Amino acid sequence: MSNTQIATPRQELLYMVVLSAVVLTMPLWLQPFGAAYPDLMQKFMIFGIFAIGYNILFGLTGYLSFGHAAFLGVGSYTAVWSFKLLSMNVVPAIIFATLLAGLFAWLIGFVSLRRSGIYFSILTLAFAQMSYNLAYSVLTPITNGETGLQLNQADPRVIDRMAGIEATSGLPNTNLFGLEGTGYTGFYICAIILIVAFFISMRIFHSPFGMKLRAIKSNQTRMSYTGYNTRPYLLTAFIISGMYAGLAGSLLAMTDPLAGAERMQWTASGEVVLMTIFGGAGTLIGPLLGTGIIKYLENIFSAFNDSVLHNMFSFLPDWLNDILTAIISPFVGEGWQLLLGIVFMLIVIFLPGGLMEGYGKISRMIRDRRQKPADDGSSDTQHSTGEV
């Protein structure tokens, strides 16, 4: 199918070098797009990690989970608690968040994976909704309900106190051994974690384990007949993707130490599904691409309003300007979600493989056109056999 399945170490190295270069130079090449500020780039990285993890489950096994936001939420809460109780250093926060999210994923996965297809989707949805409701009501002592969990100057921060670090005035900042967890350093921390996360996901994609997950997607019954018990593989994939979500949640808490229950709502799970599919589920780069584009467009379009539109079309005659503004304005600003919904529907209808499939189609078309003059006439038959 796709050539990602067989990759030499050299190709992998190439991937990693290119990706690292692209990610680490983001502050430079995003400048002309007006997106080179840390807050947005952190979002690219964090949701990129989330989507990479989700892709390990959905892209490889085809199990459509609608509950991954719950793991993100668990990660966020754990990280904030670690900031409150232990230390403002992000290392324990990340470790605890990832582990706890993994544990959570193990519990939920153990139950949900007994079913497949739409039952699996509904089970994960039910669990996520359960966690969301609980976080809002009974678990208020842990989650601080609607206000969200926040830092406080009077928090114990045991390790920090032992090391003699006291919060001076105002709230302390998150840090990685002195490097601040916000701003550009925060972005670079996220970026390096993303690169590592991508590497792990790539290794999974190319490993025998990844192969088995793909086999489950293509035909689970056949897998069982071959003598494989598929459930442990599925559960492992589920836990790994849950841990990725927890990691992303803890990084969210690092850049902005506040955890709220709305991160766990099922529409938030829908967002990661959207980003993964948009880029191309089951491909390595797709989820990153989808995340980048959606978050970027969200940032651009939600800032638009009528006056910006008027300025944009100011070169047109007034009446045309007014009409255009009236047509476009429902889709930008507050209505950006409407545009997103429409684009998403178009993608699912015409390009179920996401942008990566679109890219593949276009590049094939260009190749065809180039070949045609070379061996005119005969290439058609060649290709029709090649497709099969």
Next chain:
Amino acid sequence: MDAIFLQILNGLDKGGAYALIALGLTLVFGTLGVVNFAHGAIFMVGAFCAVTMEKILTISAKVKDPSVTFFDAYKETPYLELWFGKTGSAIIDWVVPISIIVSIPVMLGLGILMERTLIRYFYKRSHAEQILVTFGLAIVLQELVKTFFGANPIPISAPDIVAGSAAIGSWIGLSDAVVYPWWRLIYLLFSVVIISGVFSFLNFTTYGMVVRAGMADRETVELLGIDIERRFTIVFGLAAVVAGLAGVMYTPILPPDYHQGMDFLVLSFVVVVVGGMGSLRGAVAAGFLLGILQSFSSMTEVKSIIPGIDQIIIYLVAVIILLTRPRGLMGRRGVMEN
């Protein structure tokens, strides 16, 4: 005893809404084999039919207020009141019943439009893709509503004549203190009527018989020379009407806002799963059952034993059912069991 009786009523009431939405979901799944995540959005669109009706009926003119004499004061008066006086205000008062009549063709049209332009291309595609595309559609619908009506809930009131509460306790020999809002009683009655209407349509008409035959074995029905696809389109429209009516009737109980559909969707999916995928009776029974369970678990006595149970009871039941009896309470053997 009084409390228990009231909780049962409460539960039946809530269950009525669940059952109506779940009925449509099951119908669509049973006939077209499509998992429709946009069904909650249809419920919401129904509710906003009532909002639109109210907006239309109360289009107002500025009229000089004669009661204020020392300066020129203007107040907004609906045209209907200006033209028809008392009759006009009565019409405005009865906005919900009127919207029910108006919403039937609207929802039927919307349903058929959805099916013809989008859903039918997804018959042959995987359930995951069906879920995704209808999820996208749900986002589009709710964002459209948000663009036109804003993000805040819009209160709509029931006709004045049924605004109060019924002294239901004295009817059946309980204490007079047991009262229940009229509108909720009407809602319960309404959902029972609609549900029995749908069932009799399917069971006692030739058209319904053909539809049921198509649900059981589509291919054979087609071989008999019946255009089953057209009938299924009508069934999709019917499901949309049922959900839409449920939405219209629910407006006096809960002021509609744009994401109401999503909230109901998750619950009604759980209801469908508990009842058994593709089983209409199961969906209705599970709807009422889960409604009652939910209202009982929100009693303070229960909550003091297991805190937070009211928030999760429905999902918990669904998880247990799915693990122990995957085909649901009344699902047929072998239908979507894994």
